[in-house]
Amino acid sequence: MAVVRGGALVRVASSGNKRARITSQMEDKADRLSxxxxxxxxxxxxxxxxxxxxxxxxxxxxxxxxxxxxPELVFDDLRTPTSSDAQSSNSVLGKIISDVLLIHTGPLRKFVISHKKFHADSDISRWCYYLSRVSLKELVLNFSVSPWCKIPSSLFSCQELVCLNLCSCSINLPTTFGGFKHLKRMELSSCLVSQDGLERLILSCPLLENMMLKNVDRQISPLHISAPKLRHLGLYGTVNLKDVSFGANHLTSGVISFSVDINEDGVAHVNQSYSSFINFFSQLPLIARLSVGRYLLKVLACN
CATH class of the missing domain: 1.20.1280 (Monooxygenase)
Known part of the structure; x- marks a missing residue:
C-alpha cells in the first residue's frame, strides 16, 4: 500500500513536470515577439x-x-477614457498617471496630458519633478478645465526639451531659469503669463523655430519678440498687432487670426487697424507664406 502511494506520488510529480514543460514551450512561442x-x-x-x-x-x-x-506616455481622451462624472474622472486619471510614473523606468522622450475632463491638482508638482530628471524631449500639458494649472518651477529644469505645448496654464518663470537651450517649437494657448515673463521665455530659447501664441493674457502689451531663428509664427485671438515688434528675424511664414468683438447691434468688430497691419508686416522682410483670418481681409478691404 505504501508502495502504491509512492508510485502515485511519482506519477503526480511527473504530471506536474509535464505541465511545466508545456507552459515553458507556450512561453517560448509567445516570446518570439521579443x-x-x-x-x-x-x-x-x-x-x-x-x-x-x-x-x-x-x-x-x-x-x-x-x-x-x-519612451512615450500619452494620457488623452482616446487612450485613457474615463467616466462621465468629472470628479470621478479626475481622481481616476490622476491615480493612473501617478502609478505609471512610479513604475516607469528608463528614458522618457514624450509626455502628454490632454484630457477634456481633467484638471491637474497638487500632483502636477510631483509629475513635473519626475519629468525634469528623464531628459524629456516633448511635453504637452493641455488642461481645458478651469482654473489655470499653475506650472511648478521644476518644469523649467527640463533642459532637453525640443517641443513644449501648454494650454490653460499659469506660467511664472523662476529667477534661476536659464532657458530651454534646445527648444525648437513652442505653443502657448489660453495661458496666464506676464509680458516680461513671455518675452524672457522667448529670449531664453535661442533655437526656437516655430511658435504659436493663442489667446495669451490680454495684459501683454507691447510684446517684443526676439528669436533670430524663428521661421514660423502663429498669432491667434487677443494679440494686437500694433503692439508686436521684432528684433532681427528670419520669419518666412505665419498665421494671423483675431478675436472679434460683437457690438449691441450684433455687428462684428476687429480690434485692429490698417496701419497696424502695415507696421507689422514691414518688420518681416522675408515673409513668403501667410495665412490670415477672414476678419483681417475685411479690414484690408475697407482701406
Missing part, C-alpha cells in the same frame, strides 16, 4: 492604450516589465 527589433516593439506598444500596454506583461516573463520602459 526577437523583433527594439524600435518595432516600441512602435507596437505605443499604438496601444496604457491599459492594453500593461496587459502585454502577460505574454511572457520577458514581456512582464517591457511596457515600463515606454
Amino acid at each position: 526577437e523583433l527589433p527594439e524600435h518595432l516593439i516600441d512602435h507596437i506598444l505605443l499604438l496601444l492604450s496604457i491599459k492594453d500596454a500593461v496587459k502585454t506583461s502577460m505574454l511572457s516573463r520577458k514581456w512582464r516589465y517591457r511596457w515600463t520602459t515606454l
